[in-house]
Amino acid sequence: MKGRTFFVLLAALVGALAIGALFILLAKSDPIRAYKVMLTGPFSSSFGFTETLVRTTPLLLTGLGIIISFRCGVLNIGGEGQILIGAIASAGVALAMPNLPGVVLFPLVLLAGALAGGLWGAIAGVLKARLNVNEILSTVMLNQIAAQLYLLLIRGILIDPQEVTYGTGVPQTALVTDVVWMTRLIPGSRLSTGFILAIVLAIAVYYLLMHTTIGYRLRAVGAGPQAARYAGINVPFYMALSMFLAGALAGLAGTVEVLGVHHRALEDISAGYGFSAIVAALFGRLHPIGIIPASMLFGALILGADMMQRAVSIPAAIVMVIQGFVILFVVASDVFIRRPELFGQWKSKWSRRSGEVS
């Protein structure tokens, strides 16, 4: 069973890359060389290795939130917005109180990021729970709002005063005080303790979902809302809670980008992590431990795509096309994992066909 799941997912990946190859050909590049860079780049140097994990971290954190909300039956597409809100809130708090000692400011900044992301997520949660507003629509719209709000802040009141002084006007905040910087795990790399935080939280989410009453109820609401209501579970509350937790984890992803990677909030801080995390979460079978390798895989994939783009100069749009195909194939492969008997049908059809030929 497990082996088959792995095989199906692998086949989905290969299929997606095969179609992607056509697009690379269209862009008049060499798909073999492109994929070689993409698939070996992330693993051929310590730079590739640490940068893979740098991308893994926000995918993992956001994906954990996606898992909680999906398991509770809420199709949360709002990771992207929640990341941005978390990033700007943590940067804002850190910039507002630069003179506080690190032991106070650091937890405060983490809390700010998580809380802001959580509340942002909870908007969609409450709208769904109370007014039955479709969460896919609301989270997508909240992403738009968050993106504009984020730009407004880093271009406006939170812009680095130096950018104004020198007239360069790059939309980014000033550097946050170094007492809140997350320690780099490997000197010279951008990999920080944020990665450890993500792994610890993955285990925590696993415990929450599988071994606590809260997790039990979140799962019950997702798997059988009518039965959950019948059993006395407050369904709207847990729907809203799932979105709060999802937002909080995505908010932390934004916070880690600020404190661990860039040390400031800047444009394009998320690079689509909120969407890729959904795929990583599905790839990890919506399991809080399963998503660890899944987000590493997608971290490597994103880094590989970046490297490929630079090495063989294909348009960034094609990289996104390839990622899109991966998503499509993974989602489609779900059918085969849920209904293993389809294999039998294929096999029998195949053997009959070859039987007819002979």
Add this chain to the structure above:
Amino acid sequence: MSARIQKLEMRGIVKRFPGVLSNDHVNIEVSAGEVLALLGENGAGKTTLMNILYGLYQADAGEILINGEPVQIDSPRMAIDCGIGMVHQHFMLVPTLTVSENVALGLPSEKGALLDLEPVSRRIVEIGATYGVSVNPDAYVWQLSVGEQQRVEIIKALYRGADLLVMDEPTAVLTPQEAQDLIVLLRTMVAQGRSVIIISHKLHEVMAVSDRVVVLRDGKKAGEVATGDTNPEELARMMVGRDARPFSREARQFDGDCVLCVEELCVNNNMGTPALRGISLGVHPGEILGIAGVSGNGQKEFAEAISGLRTVESGKVLLSGQEITHCTPKQIIDKGLGFIPEDRLHVGTIPSFQIWENLLLKDHAEKPFARGVLLSEKTIRAHSEKLVADYGIKTPDLETQTGKLSGGNIQRLILAREITRQPKVLVAAYPTRGLDIGAAEYVHEMLVQASREGMGVILISEELDEVQKLSDRIAVFFDGRIMQVLPVAQADEKTLGLLMAGLTPDNQATAG
């Protein structure tokens, strides 16, 4: 016209699921012009066998022959092409489409890409006329009663050229009159050279409709008889492997305070129109109050209103003297109400949850099973193992998904959960629907046991003999009102039948 399927055989069918041998070398055959009944306890493998025939599952071994020719059926599409039609217990209709749209769904149109419903409607009326059933092709499916929806399913199968119709527990959801009509329809079909395989737990229906009976037990064929040569008692014995236990319960008289009182209860249905128009009722501790009536006369809404799942428009519900009218389901559960809901698979349990998770649906946060927010796995496991053993839930292990259990075993699970919680009042809505004789007997024993322990039991059912056998008093629901509440001694079949049809025994229609 002569049917394409003169004879269908399934030979040596084996189907294994993780932990169970669902079909073990089963042979059946059915010829044109014949109704074959498949009997067997819950989990005996009847549905599995039919799903194999319809191409939903692949057999691990064995073959299917039509008119002596082996055929390979690996999808419902191929089954349909071979002339096999199936009506599932849960209908596969789109409620927001009309009858003709539903029938045309998935079929190529005569006009290519353009939808042309005209000929479809005509054919539907033709087919209806052939079998003496009338269905309006332009009606929306959501407007139809359950019985009419089932007719649409049958017409859909016939429209696709089904010569062999498989019906999985078709009467479980029908009113007695609708069931009667269905039997007539099936007999007309076989008279025209088609064949039918029907699964049912109701022996009198099997006796009335079938020509031959095949009994499955634990996946094996336990026997085969011509219907004319047998009787319900023998069939029951073949199914269970023992005689049915004679059952009797002395009805008792109760006075004193009711543990649950309902006063002038008014409730709306899902469409917002009145479902209950002022119901007043009470049940005493230790009493079994039967609620009889054709389903759809407010029973479902009644049970939901009491358990807090449906808003009460006006009136009062009191449990042990405390008002619970507008309490949340959780508060009502805590005050001592147990509820065995009608839909055991989606309300009573969560199908994708494991057995132990469903056993604790209501108690996962209570004292010995949780410390703070942490689940105490050891206590939970011990408790679940005990319930599985005490209530005879047949399962490979505690981690099995509940949805994979047979209906009878799911009902045992719900009973185990609800009764061990020791509620003051237990509401059981259609608790034996779709259950085999043995499982139904078990449910009956458990309800009686619960009443002996002092619980007030409300038994909602459309099976008259069940209500008569178990209850102390019987209330008959009609159109959201109570026609009458009678002591069981006065509730003979005829009286109940009249009351259920909205007539008082002196044969006068009551004014609305």
